Amino acid sequence: MPIVEARGLTKVFRRPDKGSGLGGAVKHLFARRYSDKVAVDHVDLSIEAGEAVAYVGPNGAGKSTTVKLLSGILVPTSGEVRINGLHPQRDRNTVAYQIGVLFGQRTQLWWDLPVSESLAVLRDIYGVDHATYRKRLARFDEVLELGEILPVIGRKLSLGQRMRADLAAALVHGPQVVYLDEPTIGLDLAVKDRVREFFRSLRDEGTTVMLTSHDLADIEGFCRRLVIIDQGRIIFDGDLEGVKDTFARERILHVETARPLPLEAVRAALPGAEINIEETPLRYAVRFDRFVMTAGQVVTVLATLTELVDFRVDEPSIEDVIRRVYSGDLVLPR
Ligand SMILES: Nc1ncnc2c1ncn2[C@@H]1O[C@H](COP(=O)(O)OP(=O)(O)O)[C@@H](O)[C@H]1O
Numbered sequence: 510m511p512i513v514e515a516r517g518l519t520k521v522f523r524r525p526d527k528g529s530g531l532g533g534a535v536k537h538l539f540a541r542r543y544s545d546k547v548a549v550d551h552v553d554l555s556i557e558a559g560e561a562v563a564y565v566g567p568n569g570a571g572k573s574t575t576v577k578l579l580s581g582i583l584v585p586t587s588g589e590v591r592i593n594g595l596h597p598q599r600d601r602n603t604v605a606y607q608i609g610v611l612f613g614q615r616t617q618l619w620w621d622l623p624v625s626e627s628l629a630v631l632r633d634i635y636g637v638d639h640a641t642y643r644k645r646l647a648r649f650d651e652v653l654e655l656g657e658i659l660p661v662i663g664r665k666l667s668l669g670q671r672m673r674a675d676l677a678a679a680l681v682h683g684p685q686v687v688y689l690d691e692p693t694i695g696l697d698l699a700v701k702d703r704v705r706e707f708f709r710s711l712r713d714e715g716t717t718v719m720l721t722s723h724d725l726a727d728i729e730g731f732c733r734r735l736v737i738i739d740q741g742r743i744i745f746d747g748d749l750e751g752v753k754d755t756f757a758r759e760r761i762l763h764v765e766t767a768r769p770l771p772l773e774a775v776r777a778a779l780p781g782a783e784i785n786i787e788e789t790p791l792r793y794a795v796r797f798d799r800f801v802m803t804a805g806q807v808v809t810v811l812a813t814l815t816e817l818v819d820f821r822v823d824e825p826s827i828e829d830v831i832r833r834v835y836s837g838d839l840v841l842p843r
């Protein structure tokens with residue numbers, strides 16, 4: 510049984526559609542116009558215990574809403590969520606012990622308390638015994654250097670300190686499932702590295718982690734499974750490497766030739782490919798669609814037209830592909 514399971518998960522936000530000014534407000538009273546925003550649209554997602562999953566998508570795609578639905582903070586408009594087979598609202602108390610959530614954009618620490626006291630409050634809420642609590646704090650200290658920020662009052666924390674303390678707060682009760690929503694947002698590189706290392710240690714201990722991020726560097730080296738959401742719908746769920754095969758049709762073959770390429774003949778032999786001359790003489794870049802022709806075919810055609818000295822095929826990087834998926838530049842091939 511998967512530890513996290515969502516079926517047909519849908520969240521519609523209803524917003525009043527007011528015209529501007531007083532007139533608009535008065536009209537609204539009578540007309541009661543609303544517009545519905547489908548933030549999460551029939552999402553099916555199944556996560557196995559111990560799995561690490563990256564959940565990415567452009568701004569406003571529905572990532573945070575999904576996290577709120579999966580943690581029971583929001584009730585779905587339709588569809589359902591199960592955590593270990595339990596219902597996040599009906600079994601709220603049991604489920605609360607099993608999940609931990611971090612929202613990078615907001616804190617769950619008490620603003621007027623030192624971090625140590627915020628954590629102690631959470632320890633008491635969750636009934637964590639003191640020995641276990643001390644062990645967990647020691648571990649947080651090891652990777653997050655929590656010790657130095659324990660005495661600091663919530664509102665005096667720098668962003669990096671706040672995130673480290675919030676990570677500890679999300680994990681005080683030793684949840685089996687952790688949702689990290691933009692956990693590195695606004696952090697400087699050194700702190701990013703440290704929290705990334707911490708995510709890896711969580712994963713290595715067998716905690717199920719769903720990581721939402723804008724920063725693709727958070728994802729690389731962290732998980733193999735990538736889920737991409739766009740406009741509330743899941744448009745990719747699979748291997749991180751597979752995203753290139755799914756979306757990126759384009760390949761570039763760089764060739765070096767002994768004599769100039771007869772460009773007209775090449776264009777005639779490779780219809781659809783785009784041949785560019787590179788800065789250095791006798792070097793060319795041939796851009797082609799790998800669903801139309803293979804790199805092998807391109808090389809073979811070129812080799813019959815002139816002598817090849819060297820060649821190399823470039824495929825786009827994962828970052829590049831995902832960025833272009835976000836921008837709508839790459840869509841699923843039919
Ligand atoms: N409480 C809300 N009321 C109305 N609309 C909302 C609310 N929360 C989110 N939305 C809208 O739902 C969409 C998805 O938001 P969100 O899940 O926060 O996206 P992401 O985290 O991927 O940036 C956005 O268009 C956002 O404006």
Ligand SMILES: [Mg+2]
Pocket residue numbers: 572573574690691
């Ligand atoms: Mg968000």
